[in-house]
Structure formats: structure tokens, C-alpha cells
Amino acid sequence: MTQTHPRFFNRELSWLEFNQRVLDEARDDQIPLLERLKFIAITGSNLDEFFMVRVGGLRVLVNRGITTNDPSGMTPLAQLDSISVRAHQMMADQYECFLKELEPQLTAAGLRRVPGQELSERQAKAVEQVFDGEIFSVLTPMAIATCAEFPLLGNQTLSVCVQLAPSSDAPGKPRFAVIPLGKVLPRFLTLSAERGTAYVLLEDVVGRFVERFFPGEVVTGHAAFRITRNADFSLRDDLAPDLLAGMEDILLARKHGECVRLEVAACAGPELVAFLKESLAVEDRDVFFAPGPIDLSTLMQLTDLKGFEQHRYEPWPAQASPQVEPGASMFETLARRDLLLLHPYQSFEPVMRLIEEAAVDPDVLAIKQILYRTSRNSPIVTALARAAQRGKSVTAIVELKARFDEARNIEWARNLEEAGVQVVYGVKGLKTHAKTCIIVRREPQGIQRYVHFGTGNYNEITSRIYSDASLLTSNEELGADAVMFFNAITGYSQPQRYRKLEAAPIGLRTRLLELIEGETKRKLAGQKAAIDVKLNALVDPELIESLYSASQAGVPIRLNIRGVCCLVPGVPGLSENIRVVSVIDRFLEHARVLRFHHGGDNLVFISSADWMQRNIDRRIELLIPVEDVPCKTRLVAALETYFDDNVKARLLNPSGQYTLLKPQGRKKRRRSQELLYEDACQQVKQAEQSRRTTFEPHMAPGANS
Known part of the structure; x- marks a missing residue:
């Protein structure tokens, strides 16, 4: 049976696959330990923004009753359902990576997280002093009689929900309170340890002494939680007489956005979870249970601790350009x-x-x-x-x-x-x-x-x-x-x-289509043609269709797309001449570089724009030709280096899955970012050698005028 493939991948699910590639770096045991921790923190930060913007925007569409299909054929509601399934799996993978792989290795390396109930006697006394002297005075518990009285909590700020025993007036009704942890207190409290560094989480300290916030009451349960609010608010600046004031209103609106994700500690009891769900008006698909520390992005703070240099990448200090003389204007x-x-x-x-x-x-x-x-x-x-x-x-x-x-x-x-x-x-x-x-x-x-x-x-x-x-x-x-x-x-x-130059939103789309169609016509005329493009995202349907047409004409197309890619490569009769790779490594790939064979002239450009409708039609962007021969040659060489990567590049399959490339046969190991750094270092060495073998006299002022 012939396998059928979609014409477009869904944008949101493609983005989640990008975050999966970042998570794969956290799971790579060939990467230094603290760098792996950094990658998992990045996946947490990425997911935060994804829910605030992309999920928040889809929720708005669903609330408005919009059922229009996206290019992949999915309605907003169908996208939310698929996102929920994929995001829940991703969260499970994140915590499995952290709890089963990274944390045991961090402990062995001398960086240990101590749960609140496992503190030694000495550590417990030190933590109690911090709690009494600082934490208790800063934090404020907020009793909540009804769900309607739930406080306005800051977006993505951590809180602790506390369940209290029923009062004598309502013996069958549990009571609840919330303790917002705010942003003033440190999330990680350092502890004394026999070896290395130990720390305890702020929420664990609060949990250990939670009864002190409620003297005379019986605490029957507590759990940390965090909410993510919809931040997809845009300003109709054509209707805003004062743009500055209008943007300040947008910032205020984000504080009141609806909850699009509830993260809650896995230890939370069913009554506590039901209370949070009702108070925040979220459904089961919006609830994410965390078996470890909530908000993995904060783990980034641990990656800068001193004394763990052997668990970081070897430094790659930025090199000076040999074309820039240190003392010259x-x-x-x-x-x-x-x-x-x-x-x-x-x-x-x-x-x-x-x-x-x-x-x-x-x-x-x-x-x-x-x-x-x-x-x-x-x-x-x-x-x-x-x-x-x-x-x-x-x-x-x-x-x-x-x-x-x-x-x-x-x-x-x-x-x-x-x-x-x-x-x-x-x-x-x-x-x-x-x-x-x-x-x-x-x-x-x-x-x-x-x-x-x-x-x-x-x-x-x-x-x-x-x-x-x-x-x-x-x-x-x-x-x-x-x-x-x-x-x-x-x-x-x-x-x-x-x-x-060419600029969006007026002429950029037309120019890009002309460049692609130019290669298509040359190929159909029996001439050599080729397209190489490096972007962060490829979403625009019209540009994708133009690439499909070029592929059908036989134009070899190489795409290096770091993140979202809605184009489906390798489909017979549609895109068999298109190859898509994504490079995820120690540096965030961000450059947009384009090359069109153009009859051997090699038209080369850099750009501020990704190929998305928003960039092409709703932003002011630039496409800049690089015509200086040495600059063009170097930029083309950099592109080739990326397409030759067989260490950190992943190949996109027609199924939407990515496969990590590996050196085949006798082919050498080629890691693009490493090679580009080595090239920058080599240029400096060559320039220094050239200066040592060249006599350059000091000229009198005005001698060249």
C-alpha cells in the first residue's frame, strides 16, 4: 500500500518536535553534564513561551468559535487536543531525563538536591533559621473561602496551595489557602554538605514548616503549583492614539490573561487539584503533574555554579576579525x-x-x-x-x-x-x-x-x-x-x-518567489540549478508551494531549518528533491542565509526574516545581498559546513520525525559549529603569521592624503 503524506506539517506540532530535539541534547551523555542541564532548562523555558503565545492564541480562536482549518487540515480545537497529548508526553520525558539521568549524575558530581523531609539535623536547623528570619516574614498566606475569591497570581510565578481541615461550621467542606512564593526569595537555598554543594528548593522549605503559617489549624495537604497565562495579546495600534500607553495596557492585560496551563506537584491530593481546576477554570488537558521541581527553566541558575568547570563545554572565546586592525578606525x-x-x-x-x-x-x-x-x-x-x-x-x-x-x-x-x-x-x-x-x-x-x-x-x-x-x-x-x-x-x-535591498512587507515575498522560480525555469531549460536556504522557521504556504514546484522540476534544494518546518520533504512527485536538516548544538542557530545558483553567479543573501506569513506580510524585514567576493565566498563556505554536519544535524523524514545523522563509512566526523569556530581561530593565526612576515612602516601623518 502506498503511504500517503500530508502536504504540510502542523506548525504547532512541528514546534514541539523542535523542542524535542533540544531535549535530545539533554539526554546525550556525550555532552558535559551542566550543559545537558542547561538544555533541559531551555526546553522548560521554550514550553513556557509556547503555552503563553501559541496555545494562548489557539484558546482565543476556540473561545470565538472559529473552526477554520490550518494548512495541515486541523481546526484550532483539534490542534489543542493534539498539543495536549504531545506536551504531556514531552513533560514526562523531561522529568524522566532530569530525575533518572541528570540528577543522579549531578549528585555523583557533588551537586545534590535534598528534599525537605530528608534534611540532616544540621541542615534542618540552618533551614529553620532562614525560614524564621526571612521566609516567614516575606511570604503571605491568602485564605480562599470560595473559588471566586481566588487571588490574581502572577504569570509563571510559583505558589503553594494548602489544604486545611474543615471548620466546625462546615464539617464536610475542606478549606484552602494559597502562599505565593513571589520572585524576591531565592528558589535554591544552599545547604552545608560534607562534599560538594547541596541545595533545597524554596517550596520544600515552605512545605516543611507550612503549619507555622496557620497556627491552631490542621494542615491536611499542600502542593506547589504554577500557572501559565495567555500572553497572546496584540495592540490595534492603528486605533491607539498613544502607542506607549497602549503597550503598557498590553503588559497589564497579560497579568489577567486566562490560565492555559496548570502545573502542579504530583503529590497533590485529588481535592486540592479539583479546587485549583475549578478556581482557574481549566480542563483536564490543561493540567500537568510534575514529579520533580516545577519550572525546569530555573535549573539554568545551577549551571553557573563555581567549581564544576569540568562539567561544562570547553570555552570558545569569540575571535577577533583579522580584517579589523586593533588600533585602526x-x-x-x-x-x-x-x-x-x-x-x-x-x-x-x-x-x-x-x-x-x-x-x-x-x-x-x-x-x-x-x-x-x-x-x-x-x-x-x-x-x-x-x-x-x-x-x-x-x-x-x-x-x-x-x-x-x-x-x-x-x-x-x-x-x-x-x-x-x-x-x-x-x-x-x-x-x-x-x-x-x-x-x-x-x-x-x-x-x-x-x-x-x-x-x-x-x-x-x-x-x-x-x-x-x-x-x-x-x-x-x-x-x-x-x-x-x-x-x-x-x-x-x-x-x-x-x-x-528588498524589504517586507512590500517586495520581499515577490523577490523570494522570483528567485525560486528562476531556478525552476533554469532547470526546466536544462541548465544547472540549486537552492540552499538556512532559516529558523519555514511556515509560509505560498513559499513552500514554490519550493515544491522547484523540486518537481528537478531543482536540488537543501534546507537548514532550526525550528518549525511545515514543508514535508522527500515525498515522491512532490518534494523528493528537497532535503531538510536541523542543527541543534551549543549555540542557538539564528542566522538566515540564502543561496541561489543563478546560472553559476551564486546570488547570496543574509536576512532578518524567517519564511512565515507574519514576517513576510506583517513585519518590516530586510533581504541583503552579499556581493563582495571574499564575504560571499566565506558565507557560502559556512553554508556548506552546515549542510555537511554529521554530528549535530538531524534529518527531517516525510513522517515528521527527525533522525540524528552520523558519519557513514570512512566519512570524517564534521560538527558544523566546531568547524566554524576552528576556522575563526585559524584566520586569526594566519593573520598574525602574515603580520610577522610583512614589514609595515609607520607613515607620517598626512602622508597618504
Whole structure:
């Protein structure tokens, strides 16, 4: 019997399979122990956001009575049912990994969790002192007479539900109280131990002394729990007269969102669980019983403990770019050549240095920059403020709608405005997701524009753990396009036809379809054709259909999709020429890179956009050509390295399952991230060797003018 395959994978189930691939890293005993713990913490954090946004959004559709099928043929309700089954299995796998694999090895390595009832006499006395001196004074129990009086608990904050014996007035009715644990107290309390480090969880300490919160009462049960609220709220900014105030309203609305997931300790009694379900209006499918610590994402705190260096990855410090002289001006460097940086293998420092130099350079007239996500103490934001204070024209597009970074971006926007920066809060109805910075400088030959384009955010912290690409250039056409693009966002002007760039939501879809269809036509004409694409997500049905058509024409297509992939590869007559792999390793793959054979010309691009309807149609994104030959050659080599990975790459099968690739026969072991880092190190060594064998005289000032 011929096996049938869907035309599209469901987006939500595909995302859960991505999280499974992260969990597989936690189960890999070839990875250092604390790195495995980090991976399992990431799976917890990922699931939190998935429930807040994706499940929350589906719940809204179901509540509105919407029954429209998605491209995979599933209704919102069917998706929720399937998600519940898959997510429950994933949670079981998470705790099996933590409790049966990681925790015993952590204990053997000297990092032990001590349950509240297993404290030694010495440890119990120390914990009791902490409870009496700090915990008891900070926490506040809240009695709940009826479900309608259930308190407004913070999203994803841990609490303890306490069941009390019935009162004499209502002998058959149990009573309940809730103790919110808040975010002030540490989740992990360090204990004295004969060897290594021991810790006890805050909820276990509260459970050990819970009776002290209720003197004169009989506690019949207690259990830790945590709720996840719907955070999928969007602002109709076309109707919001004040975007800043509107985003603050969104942040407030999230505090009141309905509960979409209830996590409760597996030890919870049936009456306690029934009380929580009724109070939070959740169904059985929304309840997740945790046999271990609730909120696995907090385990990330343990991965930074000192004294366990042998259980971490060998450090891979970011390498300097050999094209950037340590003492030379970035303007001088970019005047000579384009610069391609592959992060985190190469340092993000040249990008920051360019902006910081621009802030104090007397010849710089203007800086224009898009800020989507930044670090908490961003040196780039500080540089923009300094530039404005020095009288330069500084304009920052601060995207207030960057999900879960709204509060930080609101704070940055206000600080920048106070420093004299012109702040634009994005575009009505769209998110500004493009990453670019433009510096306008007066030079002897006239006005010169220096531009940075990136696939990642202006965040020096995440640049150390996200795999991204940066292109820095003084190319005249790219500079002119960048200014035109920026001014189209900040003004009322209609987007113009660019010479080099392409942008969403106006022309990006058309350009991508043209590039794919160009390869299709060449193949049908008997010419060589090929498509290589590296993205974080591939969801858009129209682009997927175009790839299917190219495959049917015989175009070999290689896709490296880190996360969600709705395209079904390897189906005869549909996608047999499409190969999809996903690389999950120590760094988060984040770069979007495209290559089209184009008759041998190799059109190569970097982009801020994944191939999703939201990115192509509802965001401001950029597609940037990389035409400088050394930069293009290096980027193509990096793509090949990813597609050659046979250690951390997983192949997507037509069934929707992923298979870990392994070296076959005599083929060498090739781990893409390791090879890219080794290449960055080798470039530095070669540059140092070249400098040692080349005499470079000091020139008198003005000798080259």
C-alpha cells in the first residue's frame, strides 16, 4: 500500500518536535553534564513561551468559535487536543531525563538536591533559621473561602496551595489557602554538605514548616503549583492614539490573561487539584503533574555554579576579525573593504566599536538605528545617547511590540528621548524586525554612509550564544538603499524601488518567489540549478508551494531549518528533491542565509526574516545581498559546513520525525559549529603569521592624503 503524506506539517506540532530535539541534547551523555542541564532548562523555558503565545492564541480562536482549518487540515480545537497529548508526553520525558539521568549524575558530581523531609539535623536547623528570619516574614498566606475569591497570581510565578481541615461550621467542606512564593526569595537555598554543594528548593522549605503559617489549624495537604497565562495579546495600534500607553495596557492585560496551563506537584491530593481546576477554570488537558521541581527553566541558575568547570563545554572565546586592525578606525577599515562577521565565533565588538566611534567622531553627522531587542545595560544605547548629547542627529526606531521585551524597550525609548534622540515607535500595524544601523559621515570627498546589516539583534550578550551574521559596508548603493529604507519607515513616504535591498512587507515575498522560480525555469531549460536556504522557521504556504514546484522540476534544494518546518520533504512527485536538516548544538542557530545558483553567479543573501506569513506580510524585514567576493565566498563556505554536519544535524523524514545523522563509512566526523569556530581561530593565526612576515612602516601623518 502506498503511504500517503500530508502536504504540510502542523506548525504547532512541528514546534514541539523542535523542542524535542533540544531535549535530545539533554539526554546525550556525550555532552558535559551542566550543559545537558542547561538544555533541559531551555526546553522548560521554550514550553513556557509556547503555552503563553501559541496555545494562548489557539484558546482565543476556540473561545470565538472559529473552526477554520490550518494548512495541515486541523481546526484550532483539534490542534489543542493534539498539543495536549504531545506536551504531556514531552513533560514526562523531561522529568524522566532530569530525575533518572541528570540528577543522579549531578549528585555523583557533588551537586545534590535534598528534599525537605530528608534534611540532616544540621541542615534542618540552618533551614529553620532562614525560614524564621526571612521566609516567614516575606511570604503571605491568602485564605480562599470560595473559588471566586481566588487571588490574581502572577504569570509563571510559583505558589503553594494548602489544604486545611474543615471548620466546625462546615464539617464536610475542606478549606484552602494559597502562599505565593513571589520572585524576591531565592528558589535554591544552599545547604552545608560534607562534599560538594547541596541545595533545597524554596517550596520544600515552605512545605516543611507550612503549619507555622496557620497556627491552631490542621494542615491536611499542600502542593506547589504554577500557572501559565495567555500572553497572546496584540495592540490595534492603528486605533491607539498613544502607542506607549497602549503597550503598557498590553503588559497589564497579560497579568489577567486566562490560565492555559496548570502545573502542579504530583503529590497533590485529588481535592486540592479539583479546587485549583475549578478556581482557574481549566480542563483536564490543561493540567500537568510534575514529579520533580516545577519550572525546569530555573535549573539554568545551577549551571553557573563555581567549581564544576569540568562539567561544562570547553570555552570558545569569540575571535577577533583579522580584517579589523586593533588600533585602526572602523571607518578606515570599511573604506577599504566590506566586512563579514560570523557570530559568536567572531566577536560582536567591531559592530559596537563602529557605533561608539560614530558617537564621538566630530565628522559624523547622523546615526540611524533600529532597536528590536537589546541587553539590559546596552553599550549601544549608551552610545546613541552620547551621540545625541554631542549634537549629532540621532534617530532610533525602538520596536515597542517586541514580544516579552516591551517593558525594557519602553524604558529605553524614554531614556533615549531624554538624551535628545529622535525616537520612532515603529510603524502602525507592523513590527519593525529588520536589523540595521546607518552612520552618515562628512569626508573630504563628500558624504559617506557606513552601514551595518545583521541577522541578529543589537545585543552584545546574545551575540555570544546566538549564531548570526553581520555585514558592515560602505558600499554606495547599499548605503543609499539603507537611508531610503529607514526614511520610509520614519516618514510618510511610500517605499521606493531599491537598487540592492528588498524589504517586507512590500517586495520581499515577490523577490523570494522570483528567485525560486528562476531556478525552476533554469532547470526546466536544462541548465544547472540549486537552492540552499538556512532559516529558523519555514511556515509560509505560498513559499513552500514554490519550493515544491522547484523540486518537481528537478531543482536540488537543501534546507537548514532550526525550528518549525511545515514543508514535508522527500515525498515522491512532490518534494523528493528537497532535503531538510536541523542543527541543534551549543549555540542557538539564528542566522538566515540564502543561496541561489543563478546560472553559476551564486546570488547570496543574509536576512532578518524567517519564511512565515507574519514576517513576510506583517513585519518590516530586510533581504541583503552579499556581493563582495571574499564575504560571499566565506558565507557560502559556512553554508556548506552546515549542510555537511554529521554530528549535530538531524534529518527531517516525510513522517515528521527527525533522525540524528552520523558519519557513514570512512566519512570524517564534521560538527558544523566546531568547524566554524576552528576556522575563526585559524584566520586569526594566519593573520598574525602574515603580520610577522610583512614589514609595515609607520607613515607620517598626512602622508597618504
